[in-house]
Amino acid sequence: MKWWPRSWRQFWSTLDGRTYHLMLSARPWIGWLAVGSMVVVFGLVFWWVPLEAIQGYPQKIFYIHVPSAWVMYAAFAVVFGSSILYLWRRSSLWDIFARCAAEIGFLFTTLALATGMMWGKPIWGTFWTWDARLTSTLILWFIYGGYLLVRAFARPDADVARLAAVVGIVGFLDVPIIHLSVLWWRTLHPEPVVLIIDDPGGGLPASMLITLMASLVAVSLVFAWLWIQRVWQERTTENLALLESLLERKEGSAR
Amino acid sequence: MTGTRARLRVEGLTRYYGSRLALEDVTFSLEEGEFLVVLGPNGAGKTTLLKTLARLIRPSEGRMWLDGEDWLAAPADRQREIGVLSHATYLYDGLTALENLRFFAALYGLRDAANRARAALATVGLEGEAARRVGHLSRGQAQRVAIARAVLHDPGLLLLDEPYAGLDPRAAARLSDALAGLKRAGRTIVLTTHDLARAPVAATRYLLIVSGRARSEGALPAGDLEVLYERAVAAAGG
Amino acid sequence: MGWRAAGAILAKDLRLELRRVETVATMVVFAVLVALIFVFAGDPTPEDLRRLGPGALWVSLLFAGVLGFGRWFAQEERNQALQGLLVSPVDRAALFAGKWAGATVFLLALECALVPVTLTLYQLDLRGAWGQMALLLLVVTVGYAALGTFFAAIAARTTAGELLLPILLFPLSVPLVLAGAEGGQALMEPGRMGDYWDWFSLAAAFDVIFGTVCTLAFEYVIEE
Numbered sequence: 099m100k101w102w103p104r105s106w107r108q109f110w111s112t113l114d115g116r117t118y119h120l121m122l123s124a125r126p127w128i129g130w131l132a133v134g135s136m137v138v139v140f141g142l143v144f145w146w147v148p149l150e151a152i153q154g155y156p157q158k159i160f161y162i163h164v165p166s167a168w169v170m171y172a173a174f175a176v177v178f179g180s181s182i183l184y185l186w187r188r189s190s191l192w193d194i195f196a197r198c199a200a201e202i203g204f205l206f207t208t209l210a211l212a213t214g215m216m217w218g219k220p221i222w223g224t225f226w227t228w229d230a231r232l233t234s235t236l237i238l239w240f241i242y243g244g245y246l247l248v249r250a251f252a253r254p255d256a257d258v259a260r261l262a263a264v265v266g267i268v269g270f271l272d273v274p275i276i277h278l279s280v281l282w283w284r285t286l287h288p289e290p291v292v293l294i295i296d297d298p299g300g301g302l303p304a305s306m307l308i309t310l311m312a313s314l315v316a317v318s319l320v321f322a323w324l325w326i327q328r329v330w331q332e333r334t335t336e337n338l339a340l341l342e343s344l345l346e347r348k349e350g351s352a353r
Numbered sequence: 354m355t356g357t358r359a360r361l362r363v364e365g366l367t368r369y370y371g372s373r374l375a376l377e378d379v380t381f382s383l384e385e386g387e388f389l390v391v392l393g394p395n396g397a398g399k400t401t402l403l404k405t406l407a408r409l410i411r412p413s414e415g416r417m418w419l420d421g422e423d424w425l426a427a428p429a430d431r432q433r434e435i436g437v438l439s440h441a442t443y444l445y446d447g448l449t450a451l452e453n454l455r456f457f458a459a460l461y462g463l464r465d466a467a468n469r470a471r472a473a474l475a476t477v478g479l480e481g482e483a484a485r486r487v488g489h490l491s492r493g494q495a496q497r498v499a500i501a502r503a504v505l506h507d508p509g510l511l512l513l514d515e516p517y518a519g520l521d522p523r524a525a526a527r528l529s530d531a532l533a534g535l536k537r538a539g540r541t542i543v544l545t546t547h548d549l550a551r552a553p554v555a556a557t558r559y560l561l562i563v564s565g566r567a568r569s570e571g572a573l574p575a576g577d578l579e580v581l582y583e584r585a586v587a588a589a590g591g
Numbered sequence: 592m593g594w595r596a597a598g599a600i601l602a603k604d605l606r607l608e609l610r611r612v613e614t615v616a617t618m619v620v621f622a623v624l625v626a627l628i629f630v631f632a633g634d635p636t637p638e639d640l641r642r643l644g645p646g647a648l649w650v651s652l653l654f655a656g657v658l659g660f661g662r663w664f665a666q667e668e669r670n671q672a673l674q675g676l677l678v679s680p681v682d683r684a685a686l687f688a689g690k691w692a693g694a695t696v697f698l699l700a701l702e703c704a705l706v707p708v709t710l711t712l713y714q715l716d717l718r719g720a721w722g723q724m725a726l727l728l729l730v731v732t733v734g735y736a737a738l739g740t741f742f743a744a745i746a747a748r749t750t751a752g753e754l755l756l757p758i759l760l761f762p763l764s765v766p767l768v769l770a771g772a773e774g775g776q777a778l779m780e781p782g783r784m785g786d787y788w789d790w791f792s793l794a795a796a797f798d799v800i801f802g803t804v805c806t807l808a809f810e811y812v813i814e815e
Contacts, residue, residue, distance in 0.1 A: 185811060240762040247758060251749040255370065257815070261745055264811050265759065268741070268804060272763045275797060279766035282793070283773060286786070347374065407678050410815045432680040443675025445666070447607045459599035460679050502675070 114189045118333070121326050132323040135316035139309070147309040159217040161309055165317035166210035167235065171273075173203025173321065174238070177245070178270035181263035190336060193259035196266055197249060198328040202321060204242040210235055230284040234277050241269045360385045360541045361406070361424075361510060366415035368401055375401045376412070377565040383543070383558075385509075388536050390552045390573065391545040393562040394586055399545035402562065403514045406543065407437050419510065433461055436508035440518035442499040446488030450474060450498045453487055454505060461506040473501040477531065493524030500531055504540075511535065513544040517551045529553045549579060563589040593685035600676075600689025605696065607666065614662045615697050619704045622655035626709050637714060644713030645775035649731075649768050651705060652698070656735055657757045659697055660743035663690065668747070673813075683810035687740065691805075694736035702728055720778045727778075727791055731771040734798040738763055741805040744812045770794035 143161050150157035176199035184192035214232050215225045226232070245265050252258040302310070362382040368375045376398045383389055391399050404410045406417070408424070417424035419434060437443075444453045454473055458466035474480050477497040487495055496516065503511065513532075517525050533555040536542060546552060552559070552573070560570045561581060568585035575581075608614060629647045633639065667673040676686060706728065710717070717724055738760055746756040774790035777783040 237762045237765055240758070244755070244759040244762065247751070247755055248745065248749060251751040251755060253748055253750055255815075256748040260811055260814070261748055264808050265745060268801070268808065269763065271800065271804060272766070275766045275793075275800070276762075279769045279793060282789070283769050286773060343373070404815070409674060409677055429682045430680045432678060435678070437675075437678045439671065439674065441671035441674070443672050443678075444670050445603070445607060445672055446669060447610050447666075448603070452606065456599060456603045457675070457679070459602075460596050460676070460681055462595060462680070 114187060114191045118191055121329065124322075125326050125330060128319065128323045128326060132316070132319035135312070135319055139313045139316045142309045142312055147305050148303075150306075153221055156217055156220040159213050161313045162317070163210060163213040163217055164310060165314045166206050166213060167231070168314060169206045169317055169321045170203055170210050170235070170238065172318070173199045173206060173325075174242070174270055174273065176325075177203065177266045181266035184259060184263045185267075190259065191333070193263070194329050194332045194336070196259075196263065198325055198332060200242060200245050200249075200262075200266070202324050202328065204239070204246060206321065207235065207239045207242055211239060228284070230277075230281045233284075234280050237276050237280070238273060241272070245269060360387070360420060361543070362418040363406070364416050366402070366405060366412045366417070368398075368405060368410065369413045374565050376405070379415070379562070379565075379567050381560055381567065381570060383541055385541055386536070386539050387558055388532075388542045388553070388556045389544070390556045390559045391543065391562060392549065392552065392559055392578075392582065393545075393547060395547055397547075397562045398565040399547070399562055400514055401565075403437075403512050403543065403545050407435060407512050408432065433506050434508055435510045435512055436503035436506070437512045437514075438499055438503040438516050439514045440516060442487070442495050443502065444487045444495065444498060447486060449484050449486050450479060450490065451483040453498065454501060457502050457505055463506060469505065473505045474498070476504075477501045492519055493521065493527065496520060496524065496528065497531075500528070504535065509540060511540055511542045513542065515546055516544065517546060517548065525551065529555070549582060552578075561585050593682055593688075596679075596681040597685040597689035597692065600681075600686065601692045601696070604663065604690070604693035608693075608697065614659055615700050618655040618659050618697075618701050621658060622651040622701060622705045623708050625651040625654055626705070626712055630712065640713045641715060641779070642776075644709065644715040645779070646772045647713060648706065648709040648775070649771045651709070652702065652732075652771075653735070653761065653764065653768065654757075655701060655705075656698055656739055657760060659701075660694065660739040660760075661746070661753055661756060663694060663697070663740070664743045664747050677813065683813055684806045686813070687806050687809035690740045691737050691802075694740045695733050698732045698736055699729070702732065715779060717778060718781070723778055723787060723791075724775065727771060727774045727787075727794070730791060730794045730798060731767050734767050734794060734801060735764055737798070737802050737805050738767075741809065741812070744809070748812075766797055767794055770797070 139161070143158055147158075147161075149155065177196045180192045180196035180199065184196060211232070214235065218227055218232075219225050245262060248265050249258055249262050252261055360383050364380050366376055366379040379398075379402060381389075391402060393399050401410070405412050411425070419427070419431070422431075424431075445456075448456065451470055451474060454470035455466050458470050463469055471480070471483070474483055477500055479494060479497055479501070482490060482494060487498060490498065503513075516528060520528060532542065532544070532553050536555045542556075544553065544556070554574075556573045558570065559573050559575065559578065561568045563585045566589075568588070569581055626647050629643065629650070630640070633643070635643060667676070706724075709715070739756075742756055742759045742763075746752040746759065749755050770790040770793050774787050774794070777786040777790065
């Protein structure tokens with residue numbers, strides 16, 4: 099399928115198919131790339147990057163925690179974009195994009211929470227602290243969960259895809275506002291525990307920054323790989339069901 | 354015989370629910386003043402067809418025209434051209450019959466809502482029950498208020514989905530009379546039912562739908578309707 | 592034209608509720624009970640009470656609201672009244688506006704009872720800032736009513752509707768709860784009017800954004 103469209107009209111009308119084909123073309127090699135880059139990052143984290151002075155070994159969770167959080171937001175953005183496109187194009191492909199992104203995004207949110215808590219225990223002495231970012235992540239976890247529950251519990255005659263798309267859009271729009279309000283809340287009632295700076299670009303030494311960037315790329319690749327696999331799986335299942343029903347109908351009318 | 358003067362024209366209406374085909378390539382047209390009965394067993398797709406005509410749901414494929422105008426693309430305001438009656442009354446049990454009608458009059462933007470509501474109630478013979486809550490009315494009486502609601506805004510096309518469901522013979526007779534009166538007044542009517550015996554006497558045409566597809570159509574009264582029905586159901590695989 | 596229809600829907604809902612004041616009355620009782628239970632559960636000192644008070648008010652409101660939203664949609668399900676509305680020329684945005692307005696009115700009615708009770712139980716002192724408190728209540732309620740009405744319609748299309756509504760509603764309402772609790776707190780401490788207005792603005796912005804989004808997106812929820 100020719101990738102470059104001849105006109106805007108052709109661009110929009112073939113958008114769904116071309117997007118899917120673009121993704122499919124990545125399927126064979128992205129898995130290897132993802133695994134390979136994770137191996138590289140593993141090496142960087144455990145053998146190259148220096149030990150952090152104050153926190154010691156536990157600080158290394160940072161290299162998984164921050165990228166997980168980043169993917170969490172990216173996945174939600176995919177859900178948002180796909181949901182809008184679904185409501186516009188009404189093609190099931192976008193719905194597949196959205197629900198797979200939500201599933202895997204939920205996984206990464208759980209990972210971000212878990213690594214956040216694992217990091218917190220040795221540093222803060224407690225598994226949970228009402229730190230602004232951790233709190234926002236927890237709320238996002240619930241929003242994701244709500245999205246998945248709506249899909250799971252929709253009535254059989256209801257248009258699940260449309261309902262979920264709306265939930266995805268409204269949920270995503272709320273995320274920045276939730277962030278802001280939780281941050282304000284925390285500045286008004288600061289935590290007694292001093293938070294270790296974990297913000298990239300807030301004075302990190304070069305080696306740590308490089309490792310963080312590498313990890314960001316690697317984890318993003320893992321997400322992309324899982325997502326493409328899942329989308330392909332769903333799409334194929336759907337095609338199968340369609341073929342089955344077409345065959346049934348053919349037999350039905352032949353009788 | 355079709356033409357742009359047809360009241361209602363439908364072409365290739367198809368509707369999927371997931372991979373299940375509820376309606377397949379339904380095509381027909383109705384002239385002004387005709388009374389079409391859509392027959393078929395339960396689950397045949399009659400309700401889906403009616404909901405599509407009422408624009409409650411969008412067809413997956415196909416086109417519709419109302420008075421020559423593209424019905425699918427028409428703005429929401431054009432809904433005042435149709436009146437819908439279902440086996441559910443669309444009424445609020447907690448409000449009185451009159452309050453219900455006044456509400457719908459306001460909803461349809463009718464001037465002089467109070468008087469029109471009262472007049473509509475009178476046409477179905479229920480002025481006496483105007484102050485009674487719909488929840489306290491009998492099923493037959495509630496259905497009559499529902500008829501009043503459906504014709505309150507004087508629509509040209511009436512869509513009725515299994516309106517006889519749950520009605521006793523007396524109430525059913527009253528409904529048939531009311532429908533005959535509406536037809537005489539020049540309205541175009543589409544009515545669905547699965548019960549052959551209840552096909553109203555005033556009907557002029559029928560359309561037989563089984564498993565989502567239109568199997569046969571013709572003029573009413575038709576002597577061999579039962580046979581056609583059985584044959585169509587058998588042909589579709591029971 | 593859409594406004595007339597929205598107004599008619601609001602009037603209809605008000606009339607239905609006034610006839611049998613069951614929903615609002617139940618909500619009031621429930622909300623007061625929640626406020627009470629907090630005290631029993633925590634055994635707070637007077638200082639604790641003053642700190643928790645604003646929060647308890649909003650928690651009670653939130654829970655009572657969830658009860659209400661479900662009911663207000665259930666009455667459209669009986670006799671399939673909702674289809675009657677959908678078949679009429681009313682456009683979906685006006686339909687939402689009418690239901691949203693109704694939910695706001697009911698919640699405000701609830702607050703008329705709940706706020707004095709909470710202020711008393713929790714020994715809170717507004718220091719004369721009644722106007723600002725009312726304003727804050729209004730702005731948070733309008734936002735909550737919008738989200739609640741919207742998600743009640745979504746939850747109604749699931750089989751676990753009553754359970755799903757709070758799960759969907761609460762996380763998204765966090766900014767409103769924070770605005771209400773923190774804004775209220777700011778009113779009760781001297782010299783914090785700046786904070787109060789910050790939180791008020793947040794809630795107001797929330798209302799504008801989600802009021803618009805929900806009104807526009809409603810047709811996608813309602814359509815079959």
